[in-house]
Amino acid sequence: MKTALAVLSAAACAVALPPAAHAERRAPAAPGDFNGDGLRDLAAESPVGLIRGRSGGFVSVVLSGGRGHQTITQDWPGVAGEAGHSSCRFGWPADSADFDRDGYADLALGSRCDDPDQGGGIAYAPSVSIIYGGPGGLSRRAVELAYAVPDRETTAFQALMGLTAGDVTGDGDPDLVVTGWEENRSVLRIYDGLAGGRLTARISGTHLAYGVSGPLIGDFNGDGRNDLATLTHRYQKAGILQLRLGVPGGLGPARTLPAPGVTGAVGDVNGDGRDDLVTGVPYSPRKVVGGVRVFLGTRTGLAKPRTLTRAAKGVPGTPRKGDLFGWTLSVGDLNGDGRDDVAAGAATDKVGGHADAGTVTVLYGSKKGLTGTGARRITQATGGVPGSPERGDRFGSAVSLTDLTGDGRADLTVGSSGEDNPEGRLWIFTDVRRPRVTTLSTTLLGVHGRQAYLGRILLPAVFAPS
Numbered sequence: 001m002k003t004a005l006a007v008l009s010a011a012a013c014a015v016a017l018p019p020a021a022h023a024e025r026r027a028p029a030a031p032g033d034f035n036g037d038g039l040r041d042l043a044a045e046s047p048v049g050l051i052r053g054r055s056g057g058f059v060s061v062v063l064s065g066g067r068g069h070q071t072i073t074q075d076w077p078g079v080a081g082e083a084g085h086s087s088c089r090f091g092w093p094a095d096s097a098d099f100d101r102d103g104y105a106d107l108a109l110g111s112r113c114d115d116p117d118q119g120g121g122i123a124y125a126p127s128v129s130i131i132y133g134g135p136g137g138l139s140r141r142a143v144e145l146a147y148a149v150p151d152r153e154t155t156a157f158q159a160l161m162g163l164t165a166g167d168v169t170g171d172g173d174p175d176l177v178v179t180g181w182e183e184n185r186s187v188l189r190i191y192d193g194l195a196g197g198r199l200t201a202r203i204s205g206t207h208l209a210y211g212v213s214g215p216l217i218g219d220f221n222g223d224g225r226n227d228l229a230t231l232t233h234r235y236q237k238a239g240i241l242q243l244r245l246g247v248p249g250g251l252g253p254a255r256t257l258p259a260p261g262v263t264g265a266v267g268d269v270n271g272d273g274r275d276d277l278v279t280g281v282p283y284s285p286r287k288v289v290g291g292v293r294v295f296l297g298t299r300t301g302l303a304k305p306r307t308l309t310r311a312a313k314g315v316p317g318t319p320r321k322g323d324l325f326g327w328t329l330s331v332g333d334l335n336g337d338g339r340d341d342v343a344a345g346a347a348t349d350k351v352g353g354h355a356d357a358g359t360v361t362v363l364y365g366s367k368k369g370l371t372g373t374g375a376r377r378i379t380q381a382t383g384g385v386p387g388s389p390e391r392g393d394r395f396g397s398a399v400s401l402t403d404l405t406g407d408g409r410a411d412l413t414v415g416s417s418g419e420d421n422p423e424g425r426l427w428i429f430t431d432v433r434r435p436r437v438t439t440l441s442t443t444l445l446g447v448h449g450r451q452a453y454l455g456r457i458l459l460p461a462v463f464a465p466s
């Protein structure tokens with residue numbers, strides 16, 4: 001049986017990279033399975049992490065099942081840019097798919113820099129690289145995707161906002177959907193034809209709005225074609241949710257839906273075979289309390305949403321201004337009943353009088369959708385959970401429901417970016433009911449003292465502005 005111990009030994013082992021021998025043709029790997037052994041691996045991004053004493057960012061990869069760990073910087077062969085630039089942030093946004101369909105999942109990583117001439121802010125030189133997986137994890141093979149729009153000069157002011165992998169062109173191969181900002185407008189780009197490492201990028205520019213989150217891909221209407229949702233927001237104000245249904249050969253026109261959120265994730269919470277859209281509403285213009293909002297997939301797209309706050313029946317805790325409940329979230333099937341469940345972080349929640357200690361709430365899917373039944377709130381004060389809540393821990397700064405042990409049930413990974421500030425720490429729950437937990441520190445991962453804020457961002461990456 002693979003247990004938390006296996007995960008722990010992953011961190012304790014040294015990385016060994018055997019020579020790649022692509023003998024037989026393999027089936028495409030699931031996203032995040034970088035070494036193709038059937039277990040999903042973990043990636044934690046540290047975009048403000050220090051490289052040679054200067055910021056520049058890195059990504060920590062933990063191969064599940066005790067297969068070692070890797071630290072990816074911009075010095076990785078083939079990756080765009082150069083490590084160690086004090087104004088640049090590498091490793092976010094990020095997502096994974098087996099782009100070249102060779103049986104090893106690949107990792108797409110963004111990079112962006114602050115423009116000192118624009119008074120800081122994320123403003124120039126965005127780039128996107130794909131690092132290909134192999135038998136030993138992420139390999140020394142990588143490519144940079146052209147970011148500039150070919151028919152126009154590259155503008156000085158460009159920002160990369162979100163990046164999601166999935167097939168939106170209907171050819172069966174994963175594409176890369178990228179949202180960005182340039183020349184005072186938002187753009188949506190679709191990189192197609194990435195199978196075989198080819199870079200025949202198809203790029204389209206679309207006006208969206210300020211503050212575009214990561215694109216969200218799922219088959220919401222259940223017709224067998226992926227659909228695309230994009231969230232846009234303004235701090236403390238209502239934003240826009242746009243839905244583009246998949247049509248033969250691509251995506252249909254955008255439809256705008258009311259009541260969006262700041263963060264989002266996709267899964268099937270009622271088990272009807274249609275993907276549902278789950279968004280986090282850590283604040284709202286009027287009520288200023290957090291919630292998790294569910295748009296069930298329907299034959300025509302997405303149903304009117306329902307929002308679960310901490311005032312809802314069964315949901316533990318009390319709504320509190322500023323707790324940012326729903327700031328981070330992830331969707332996956334924790335109990336193996338065929339319906340996806342949701343983990344929602346509230347990193348600025350107070351625990352036992354400690355401000356910003358942070359909590360995570362687990363909500364279960366049901367035939368009727370997401371409900372408060374059986375919901376539980378997890379903190380560092382919860383029995384069986386290592387550590388103790390302290391001011392500024394930010395437990396729940398990122399959450400990821402991913403099956404790391406291969407038993408068909410999602411495991412819960414929680415980031416606590418303020419733990420041992422500025423190191424951060426990861427908590428991996430292989431059981432949330434009777435907590436079985438392993439923690440991963442920066443020392444174990446070999447990135448101690450490099451300002452990792454480990455657990456601020458986890459793959460799959462969810463847009464959480466900070």
Ligand SMILES: [Ca+2]
Binds near residue numbers: 099101104105133
């Ligand atoms: Ca691959």
Ligand SMILES: [Ca+2]
Binds near residue numbers: 218219220227
């Ligand atoms: Ca569809």
Ligand SMILES: [Ca+2]
Binds near residue numbers: 267268269270
């Ligand atoms: Ca559904």
Ligand SMILES: [Ca+2]
Binds near residue numbers: 333339340365
């Ligand atoms: Ca479930």
